[in-house]
Amino acid sequence: MLKDELSIMQQKATRAPYVTIIVSFHETPPLDKKAALLLSEKAIREADEFLQKMYPKEATSLLESLRALLDDFDQHYDLTVEGLGFYVSPGYSRLVKFFFPVQKKVDIGDAFSMRELLYLEHYATKYMLVHLNEKSFHCYKGRLSSLEEINDGTFPWLFRDNYEYNQPARAGSYSGQAVVQGVEGDKSTNEANRLKTFYREADELLSAHLQDMPLVVVGPEKDISRFQEVSAHQKNIVATVKGNYSNVPQKELETRAWPVVRSWIDESQQSYMLQLMEEEWQHHAVDGMRDVWNAVNEGRGYRLIVEKDYTCPAFIDDKTGKLHLRSTKKPHQIIIDAVDEVLRLAVEKGGDIVFVNNGTLDNHGHISLITRY
Structure with missing residues (x-):
């Protein structure tokens, strides 16, 4: 959704x-x-x-x-x-x-x-996933647990060795295959160099799709290491998954990759909590359901931070719209979950929503708001 x-x-x-x-x-x-x-x-x-x-x-x-x-x-x-x-x-x-x-x-x-x-x-963060081994380099667009393979005439990028010519090593044309030609020499050294050339070419082609998106790299451990040595996208790599998934249904690759993507998203979202501790934000933060409710209703909400499973039964005064955490004798409307309502209000008024792990906001009443002013 x-x-x-x-x-x-x-x-x-x-x-x-x-x-x-x-x-x-x-x-x-x-x-x-x-x-x-x-x-x-x-x-x-x-x-x-x-x-x-x-x-x-x-x-x-x-x-x-x-x-x-x-x-x-x-x-x-x-x-x-x-x-x-x-x-x-x-x-x-x-x-x-x-x-x-x-x-x-x-x-x-x-x-x-x-x-x-x-x-x-x-x-729902968009991400890219590459599955690589010594024979091929497959590229996927990802969102949530679903992957869509890119088949655009360039990817998948296939590796092909050719020793028929006594020429300096060079890369072949970008037609979906990397053709590496060279002189037979030290087998292990040549093999490593040819694979690095292959991964370097694939990495260059990846740039057109990757942009600033996070990247997950999947493959045998030695191939992941070789790719990381030559990749210009180190800053994009957020996780690696070791293993060869070339001959298994794509669903298995999705099942293996999604947990590491989800963990990365959770960790990156937690970084927002640092803003509450930075001195420059202290005078822009309000804590607790009652104060957060008032600030959001006033349109002052910039970023709402709430624990994932926090709930707060509350009451609204029909005349004033004031929030009460306990029932009063005045006419009121029962709200089953005030958190759900304040989330709705924040979205309607253009605020950002950040969810954090349960217990993260123990010292802030389980919910906090970074205000615009």
């Missing part, structure tokens, strides 16, 4: 009730399809019980939409998902797959729950 898709969801889903069901497979055996379907079915039944009580007129059609989404997942089961999101309202339905741990949730109200969708955006 990327930003443009989230915008489409908000445009098409225009009528309440909005049903959000989050199903967690994190503790389910990864290959147990039956258990995953049973957990989803149980959550749908739980939602149906609420719908029958709260929205009896819409309950039947919404239940049909939920079951249709579950049937689709059954037919296109994905072993790599760690959770599902069912998003249904009158005239709209969407199933979202999560490739990271999520918490079980059944939410029915005036808007879809936003947290998991925004967290999916948190992981």
